[in-house]
Amino acid sequence: MTEEQSIQRRAFLKMSSSAVLAGLACKKSEKALSDIEKSAQKVGKLARRKLGYSGREVSILIGSGDLAALPAEAGILCGMNYWHKANRWMRTGVPGTILKNRDAHYCQVTVDRVGGDHYRGHFDEEAHIAYVKEALKQTSLGYFDDMQLHFGYHNTKELKSDRSFIRAFDRLKKEGLVKHLCLSQHSYAGNSRVPGGQSAAEILTAVVEDGLYEHAQFMYSFGADPEMDKFLEFARKHHFGTIAMKTSRGLGRLREDPAFMEKLPEGVSPHNTLTRWLTTQTKLDAAVIRVRDLNEFVETYSGAGEKMRSRDFKAIEIMTAEADQTACRLCAKCQPHCPQQIPITEILRFERYAMDDHDWDKASQLYAGLQVKADTCIHCGTCIQVCPLNLQIPEKISRVHLLLT
Numbered sequence: 221m222t223e224e225q226s227i228q229r230r231a232f233l234k235m236s237s238s239a240v241l242a243g244l245a246c247k248k249s250e251k252a253l254s255d256i257e258k259s260a261q262k263v264g265k266l267a268r269r270k271l272g273y274s275g276r277e278v279s280i281l282i283g284s285g286d287l288a289a290l291p292a293e294a295g296i297l298c299g300m301n302y303w304h305k306a307n308r309w310m311r312t313g314v315p316g317t318i319l320k321n322r323d324a325h326y327c328q329v330t331v332d333r334v335g336g337d338h339y340r341g342h343f344d345e346e347a348h349i350a351y352v353k354e355a356l357k358q359t360s361l362g363y364f365d366d367m368q369l370h371f372g373y374h375n376t377k378e379l380k381s382d383r384s385f386i387r388a389f390d391r392l393k394k395e396g397l398v399k400h401l402c403l404s405q406h407s408y409a410g411n412s413r414v415p416g417g418q419s420a421a422e423i424l425t426a427v428v429e430d431g432l433y434e435h436a437q438f439m440y441s442f443g444a445d446p447e448m449d450k451f452l453e454f455a456r457k458h459h460f461g462t463i464a465m466k467t468s469r470g471l472g473r474l475r476e477d478p479a480f481m482e483k484l485p486e487g488v489s490p491h492n493t494l495t496r497w498l499t500t501q502t503k504l505d506a507a508v509i510r511v512r513d514l515n516e517f518v519e520t521y522s523g524a525g526e527k528m529r530s531r532d533f534k535a536i537e538i539m540t541a542e543a544d545q546t547a548c549r550l551c552a553k554c555q556p557h558c559p560q561q562i563p564i565t566e567i568l569r570f571e572r573y574a575m576d577d578h579d580w581d582k583a584s585q586l587y588a589g590l591q592v593k594a595d596t597c598i599h600c601g602t603c604i605q606v607c608p609l610n611l612q613i614p615e616k617i618s619r620v621h622l623l624l625t
Contacts, residue, residue, distance in 0.1 A: 281521055353397065356397060375416050475491070544611075570583040
């Protein structure tokens with residue numbers, strides 16, 4: 221180690237120790253502090269990119285209000301400065317480090333439709349305003365940097381005809397309670413509960429053209445996705461910010477498969493390679509990658525901004541080939557063709573929560589809430605014929621039904 225590197229390392233240790241000690245809401249053991257610092261050192265400082273036309277610089281990997289405490293603290297030490305679903309801290313409390321240095325962090329509030337779920341619910345200007353104010357009261361954040369329309373619009377017609385959410389944002393902004401407008405967008409094409417639903421790419425393109433929103437989150441991962449890749453090109457030309465979510469695409473279950481892991485080149489971690497790919501080989505501004513503990517934090521986030529090696533390119537090929545046979549891309553192209561109007565994309569999204577994130581309770585609860593379930597499938601095979609991956613969808617959703625009921 222050179223003298224300069226040694227000085228930088230000592231400076232990093234001094235800074236990180238001070239930040240953690242000042243920010244922890246409760247007392248932690250010296251061992252816990254040491255583990256956090258060591259994890260942050262292994263990952264290093266996260267690079268930043270401009271997000272949207274305001275030019276705010278955000279970390280290329282963003283955090284979330286439901287990120288576990290220790291990875292969140294390590295992320296802060298690494299310069300993680302954007303927090304999706306900061307309203308989740310209404311339940312758990314805001315990390316002390318963020319409260320003590322509030323202006324160094326961008327905190328986002330996600331706002332849902334009211335009177336139902338994201339299929340049946342509707343926009344309500346007064347209810348949205350009341351929710352944001354209550355979230356601010358309970359978190360003591362003072363203001364939210366971003367107000368996000370959670371789950372997005374059903375189609376371009378709704379975007380243009382119902383401005384209730386935007387009016388709520390404008391009023392809150394005048395009071396200094398929010399600053400920027402964004403959304404997360406799902407695909408509703410062919411969804412039986414959303415008449416006239418359109419794809420995420422179609423809706424997002426109209427959002428960019430509308431000019432009111434600054435950035436968006438959407439499902440994106442490795443493997444061919446021409447429609448979303450075209451949108452990313454379009455978004456960059458218009459200085460519209462882009463953040464990928466639901467990025468792991470079956471890697472949780474694949475990592476537990478010894479036969480799959482043996483196929484990977486030596487010295488490769490699937491999630492590390494995924495992170496390298498997302499942050500260096502795409503036109504994304506940032507990404508959300510879920511981790512559960514410090515070990516996963518180091519394994520995954522240490523790839524952020526790192527150059528792809530030849531073995532990483534090979535691993536992406538192997539990961540894509542395997543995922544194309546096992547994990548739905550969530551493109552929703554099959555849904556308009558299902559004669560039983562089964563919400564295939566939703567069911568296979570819940571499968572990810574269970575199989576990859578090991579969040580069985582969440583997956584089971586969401587599946588239980590579906591009006592049409594996988595057991596209504598008549599195995600006609602129409603979905604297979606239109607699936608870009610030729611996935612055996614009837615078999616897959618039948619297995620999900622057994623797993624989640």
